[in-house]
Amino acid sequence: MQIETAQTHAYSDQKPGTSGLRKKVKVFQQTHYLANFVQSIFSSLEESDNKTLVIGGDGRYFNREATQIIIKIAAANGFTDFIIGQGGLLSTPAASHLIRKYQALGGLILSASHNPGGPDEDFGIKYNISNGGPAPENYTDAFYDYSKSITTYKIADIPDVNLDTVGEQTIDQLKIRIFDPVDDYAELMSSLFDFDLLKQVISSGKLSLRFDAMHAITGPYATRILEGILGAPTGSVINATPLEDFGGHHPDPNLAHAKELAELMFSPEAPDFAAASDGDGDRNMILGNNIFVTPSDSLAIIAANAHLVPGYASGISGVARSMPTSQAVDRVAKAMNLPCFETPTGWKFFGNLLDANKITLCGEESFGTGSSHVREKDGLWAVLFWLNILAKKAQPVSQIVTEHWQKFGRDIYCRHDYEAVESDIANGIMDHLREQIKPLAGKSFGSYSVQYADEFSYTDPVDNSISKHQGIRIGFADGSRIIFRLSGTGTVGATLRIYLEKYEADASKHDQDPQDALAELIQLAEQFCQVKKRTGRTEPTVIT
Ligand code: G6P
Ligand code: ZN
Numbered sequence: 001m002q003i004e005t006a007q008t009h010a011y012s013d014q015k016p017g018t019s020g021l022r023k024k025v026k027v028f029q030q031t032h033y034l035a036n037f038v039q040s041i042f043s044s045l046e047e048s049d050n051k052t053l054v055i056g057g058d059g060r061y062f063n064r065e066a067t068q069i070i071i072k073i074a075a076a077n078g079f080t081d082f083i084i085g086q087g088g089l090l091s092t093p094a095a096s097h098l099i100r101k102y103q104a105l106g107g108l109i110l111s112a113s114h115n116p117g118g119p120d121e122d123f124g125i126k127y128n129i130s131n132g133g134p135a136p137e138n139y140t141d142a143f144y145d146y147s148k149s150i151t152t153y154k155i156a157d158i159p160d161v162n163l164d165t166v167g168e169q170t171i172d173q174l175k176i177r178i179f180d181p182v183d184d185y186a187e188l189m190s191s192l193f194d195f196d197l198l199k200q201v202i203s204s205g206k207l208s209l210r211f212d213a214m215h216a217i218t219g220p221y222a223t224r225i226l227e228g229i230l231g232a233p234t235g236s237v238i239n240a241t242p243l244e245d246f247g248g249h250h251p252d253p254n255l256a257h258a259k260e261l262a263e264l265m266f267s268p269e270a271p272d273f274a275a276a277s278d279g280d281g282d283r284n285m286i287l288g289n290n291i292f293v294t295p296s297d298s299l300a301i302i303a304a305n306a307h308l309v310p311g312y313a314s315g316i317s318g319v320a321r322s323m324p325t326s327q328a329v330d331r332v333a334k335a336m337n338l339p340c341f342e343t344p345t346g347w348k349f350f351g352n353l354l355d356a357n358k359i360t361l362c363g364e365e366s367f368g369t370g371s372s373h374v375r376e377k378d379g380l381w382a383v384l385f386w387l388n389i390l391a392k393k394a395q396p397v398s399q400i401v402t403e404h405w406q407k408f409g410r411d412i413y414c415r416h417d418y419e420a421v422e423s424d425i426a427n428g429i430m431d432h433l434r435e436q437i438k439p440l441a442g443k444s445f446g447s448y449s450v451q452y453a454d455e456f457s458y459t460d461p462v463d464n465s466i467s468k469h470q471g472i473r474i475g476f477a478d479g480s481r482i483i484f485r486l487s488g489t490g491t492v493g494a495t496l497r498i499y500l501e502k503y504e505a506d507a508s509k510h511d512q513d514p515q516d517a518l519a520e521l522i523q524l525a526e527q528f529c530q531v532k533k534r535t536g537r538t539e540p541t542v543i544t
Contacts, residue, residue, distance in 0.1 A: 001075065001156050001157070001158060001172040001173065001174070001398050002155075002156070002157040003052055003076045003154055003155070003156050003157070004076075004154070004155050004157055005152050005153075005154055006032070006035070006152060006153050006154075006155055006231065006444055007151065007152055008035065008036055008150060008152060008153055009032070010036065010147060010148055010149055010150050010151070011030070011033060011036060011147065011152075011422070012145070012148060013027075014036065014037050014040065014147035014148075015140075015143060015144045016126065016135075016140040016143060016144065016345045017488040017489055018487070018488030018489045019113060019124075019126055019134060019346065019347070019348075019488075019489055020109070020111075020124050020125055020126025020127070020134070020344060021037055021124060021126070022112045022113075022115065022123070022124035022489060023061075023122070023123065023124070024120070024121065024122060024357055025061055025062050025117075025118070025119055025120065025121060025122065025123045026119075027358050027380060028062060028066070028123045028237040029062070029169050032153070032304045034066055034069055034070075034125070034332055035069060035073055035153045035155065036147055036150050036153060036155075037147055037490075038069070038070055038074070038108070038347055038427040039071045039073060039077070039123040039127070039146075039150060039152075039153035039154065040143045040144075040150055041108075041127045041143050042141035043074070043077075043146050043150075043175075043356060044139065044143050044145075044146050045105070045106075045139075048105055050103070050104070050105035050183070051078060051079050051080040051081055051105065052079070052080075052081040052082075052083065052102065052103070052105055053074050053079045053081070053082055053083070053101070053104055053105060053106065053107060053108065054082075054083045054090070054095055054098045054099045054104045054106070054107030054108070055067055055070055055071065055074075055082060055084045055085075055086075055088070055090075055107065055108050055110075055329040056084060056085035056090020056091075056094070056095045056098075056107070056109060056110070056181065057085075057088055057089065057090065057109060057110025057111050057280075058087060058089070058091070058092070058110065058111040058113075058117075058122070058216060058217040058242070058279045058280040058281070058391060058482065059087070059088070059089050059204050059216070059217055059243075059244065060111065060112065060117030060118075060121075060122075060181055060244055060245075060246070060279065061117050061118050061119055061121070061123070061244040061245060062110075062123045062370050063088050063110050063244075064087075064088050064163065066110050066123070066125070066153055067084065067088040067110065067161075067163060068094075068160045068161065069266045070108055070110075070157075070159075071084075071161055071176075072155045072156045072158060072502075073154065073155050074108075075156035075158060075172075075174055076153075076154035076155050076156040076295065077154055079105075080090070080173060080175060081104075081120055081174075081175045081177075082161075082174065082175065082176045082177065083098055083102055083104060083179055084161070084163060084176065084177070084178055084179065085178075085179055085181040086163065086164060086165075086166050086178050086179065086180055086181055086306075086439055087163055087164055087181075087206075088110070088163050089181045089217060089220075089242065089281070090109070090181050090217075091185070091218060091280055091281030091379075091380075092109055092111060092113075092218045092280040092281055092282040092376045092377075093185070093281060093282055093370075093374050093376045093377070093378035093379070093380070093381065094181055094182070094185040094221070094281070095107050095109050095128065095132075095376075096128060096132035096133065096374035096375050096376040097132065097184060097185055097188055097373075097374045098179065098184060098491065098500030099128055099130065099131075099132040100131065100132040100374065100375070101184060102142040103130070104127050104130065105130055106127055106128055106135075107127070107128045107132075108125060108126070108127055108128075109125070109126050109127075109128060109280070110123070110125050110126075111124050111126075111217075111279055111280035112124035112279065112285060113278055113279050113280050113282070113283070113489070114250060114251055114253075114257075114278040114279050115250070115252075115279065115489075116245070116246060116248075116249070116251070117245050117251075117279065118244065118245030118246075118248070119242060119504065120496045122255060123198035125244070127139065127143070128142075128375070128376075129353060129374050131354075131355055132170075132374055132375035132376070133347070133348060133350075133351035133354075133375030133376065134346075134347055134348040134351070134375075134376070135346050135348070136351065136352075137348070137465070137467065138465070140150070142268040144216060145196045149542070152331055152509075156172075156404070157234040158171050158172060158174070158294040159171065161176055163178060163180075163467060164177075165178060166168045166178050166179065166180050166191050167186065167284035169491050170436055173391060174506075176543075179185075181220065181221075181441070182220055182221050182225075185221060185380075186221075186224055186225055186229065186501070188373060188374075189225060189380070189381065189384055190229070191311065191485045192309070192310065192311030192312075192373060192381070192384075193309060193310065193311065193385070193387075193388045194309070194310050194388055194391070194392075195229065195230065195386045197388070197392070198230050198384070198387055198391055199229070199230050199231055200386060200391075201390075201391045202226070202230045202231055202232050202387070202391075203231025203232070205233075205382065207387065207390055207391060208236075208270050208271035208272045208273070209226065209232055209236055209271050209272065209274065209387070210236060210238060210261065210264065210271050210273075210274040210275075210490065211226055211236060211238070211261075211274070211275050211276070211383065212238050212239055212250040212253070212258055212261045212274070212275070213236045213237055213238070213239050213242075213250065213255075213274035213276075213278075214239050214246060214247075214249065214252075214253065214258065214276055214277065214278065214279075215239045215241060215242060215243040215246045215247040215251065215280065216239075216242055216246055216251040216277070216278060216280070216281070217277075217280055218277040218379060219237065219239070219240035219381055220225060220240075220243050220295060220513060221279070221281060222237045222240065222380060222383075223237045223240050225380065225384070225481060226541065228460070233315075238249075238261075240275075251278050251279035252279075252283070252367075253276035253277055253283050253285035253367055253379070254285055254542070254544045255285075255543075255544060256542045256543070256544065257290060258276040258285060261276055261285075261287065261289065262272055264294065264328070265287040265288070265289060265290065265291075265292070266290055270289040270290065271289070271290075272288065272390070272396060272397070273286075273287070273288055273386065273390060273397060274286075274287040274288075275287065275379075275383040275386070277380060277383075277384075278379065278540045280372075281379050281380065281381050282368060282376050282377040282378060282379055282381055283366070283367040283368055283377065283380075283469040284298075284368075284369060284378075284380075284382040285367055285387055286298050286382065286383070286397070287397070288397020288398050288401070289396060289397065289398065290398060291397055291398040291401060293397065293416075294326070294365070294413050294459055295325070295363060295364065295365050295366065295367045295369065295400055295402070296321070296325050296326035296328050296329070296363070296370065296409070296411060296413050297320060297326070297328050297401060297413075298363070298367050298369055298382065298386070299319075299325070299328070299329045299361070299362075299363030299369055300328035300329040300331070300332045300404065300408070301389070301400060301404050302361060302363075302369060302382070302389075303316065303319050303329055303332045303333065303336070303338075303384050304332045304335075304336075304362050304404060304407075304408075305393075306360075306361065306433040308389055308392040308393070308500075309385060309388045309389070309392075310390065311371075311373070312371070312502070315362035316338065316359075316361055316488050317338075317339075317357050317359060317360050318333070318334050318338050318339035318340065318341065318353070318358050318359040318360065319332070319339075319340050319341070319359055319360070319361050319362060320340065320341035320342070320343055320350055320353050320358075320359045320361075321340075321341075321342060321343070321362065321363055321364065321365075322342075322343055322344065322346070322349070322363075322364040322365065322366075322499070323343065323344060323345065323456050323458075323471060323473070323483065324343070324345060324364075324365050324415075324471060324483045324485060324499040325363060325364050325365040326365065326411040326413040326501050327411055327479065327481075327501070327503070328408065328410075328411040328413075329363070331408040331409065331411075332408060333407065336388065339358060339359070340519065341353055341358065341456075341461070343362075343456055343458060344456065344458045344467050345364065345366070345470065345471070345485065345488070346391075347364070347368060347370070347375075347376060347377050347468070349458065349460070350370070350375075351375055352461075352462035352463060353422035353461070353462065354372045354375060355375075355462070356462045357372070358461070358462070359372070360372050363377070364377070365413070365415060365499065369381075369382040369385075369403045370382070389496075402510065405507065405510045406507050406510075409503055409504060409505040410503070410504045410510045411501055411502070411503055411504075412501070412502045412503075412504055412512065412514050412517045412518060412544065413499075413500065413501045413502075413514060414499075414500055414514040414515065414518055414543060415497060415498065415499050415500070415543070415544050416498040416499050416500070416525075416542075416543055417487075417495055417498075417540055417541050417542045417544070418495065418496040418498075418521070418531050418535065418537060418539035418540055418541055419490065419492075419493075419495045419497070419541040419542065420490075420493040420494075420496070420541070421493050421494050421495065421496055421497070421531075421535055422493055422535075423493055423494050424472065425494075425534050425535055426486055426493070426494030426495075426496055427436045427486075427494070428534065429484075429496060429529050429530065429531055429534060430484070430486060432529065433484055433528060433529055434455060434472065436453075436528060437453035437454060437455065437472060437474070438453075440453035440474065441453055445527070446476075446520055446524070447520065448476045448478070448480060448520070448524065449476060449477045449520070450474060450475070450476060450477075451475045451476055451477045452473070452474075452475045453472070453474045453475070453529055454472075454473055454475050455469060455471070455472055455473075456470040456471045456472075457469070457470060457472070458470055471483050471485035472484070472485070474528065478502075478503060479497070479501040479502075480501060480503060481500075481501045482498065482499070482500055482501075482521055482524060482525045482528070483497075483498070483499040483501075484496065484497070484498055484499075484525075484529055485497050485499075486530075495541075496529070496531055498523060498525050498529065498531070498540075500514075500518045500521045500522060501518075501521075502517060502518055502521060504517070515543070
């Protein structure tokens, strides 16, 4: 195999965000841009005898081209064994599973998750380590450092790999295995959930469902598992064909972007259960007939009912949520006498806790839920978890949720996003908040009195690493919270996220619209951050 050393020049903007490097496709298509970043990853990794690499992506525009480039650079950097999803496709959780199952050194996942795809939209790449999880910050910092002064990269002079035929190929000394993207994942799911019971209730029509794959990667997974294995009627999975541009939509499972599905669930035609997943298959949105389950509640309900699901029936070791996620799961943990951890936003922060078996379940308000079965959040896993709970309890989603609230109280929750804010203005808002927080404790605003106000900093309980500046928290005496953060995943300007949460113990007040119940907090949030005043906007871009 002939290896060439290509001359390159450094780009200054290759700092990975919350979940890898995400940029416009046009940015990635700049000369050597992708190659630089991939070389920066390989050059930053410690020497290892493990030469196996997993590669797969969500099928968005540039996926195939990027896959071929990565194979050549990886081969030049000493990788000899490649596990690649057919067509270059793998959902993020499936990639995580393959890394673990076949004990690869790591994997490269090509995705910009829920961001739109297409020639003028987004692409992304991230490295996952041997535990199957996203590379922690010490890795991503090293990648970035390397990228800032890179001058050459290595690339193998080999032909393009046939990505479409499942099976093994040998190119020079390279062993290249093209995997069916669904097989191993489906087998894992069948080991965790009661597929016999699910098949019984789903194929008989006792439990009707709709799954929106949003023209993204979960199409083939959901079609095989929900329709093929569990017998849901053909057509239960909609938008099932992955498209390079996701049909021009945002493949983001929330009330704004999966609007049709949400409308269906609040109409007379609603099936018992509906769900959607995102571009790369790690997110999930859960709906029942006439009800939307917030991701924070979903995590809490999953934790409270884990004993009903075979893979978790023997008990769970603990739970974790990201800081802006509501405290609903904390209440379940307390009742079950389980440890509960609060981490910064980003799935990578769960990795150590999962590896050390300090937790079994974890989740984020950003439509992510998962467990120790892989080291990524997992959309279809959450869907199957819910279906398993529904099948066991034989109750509608709404009853499960309201009974949960009756038992634990309701954490009324919502998030307001201001997208594409000019970076200077967004940073100004955060600075302004930082200036205010110190003297806030003890002060009262209307019916709310501030108990604490700080900037969240996290010390990992396993490796003691410290992550600072993880969002501004204002906590009130009654348990309510307002949190402000700048998103780490956007590609245009800055996105200010405002998370609002109010605890309601009184069951007679559970049936409130969050926007009404949170109105006073919403107003207070504006008073603190002045986003409307500073941007001239009148409304958030998205409310979830
Ligand atoms: C990705 C990450 C999540 C994170 C989410 C939102 O999906 O995997 O861990 O919660 O993005 O991040 P952001 O920084 O945009 O709020
Ligand atoms: Zn995703």
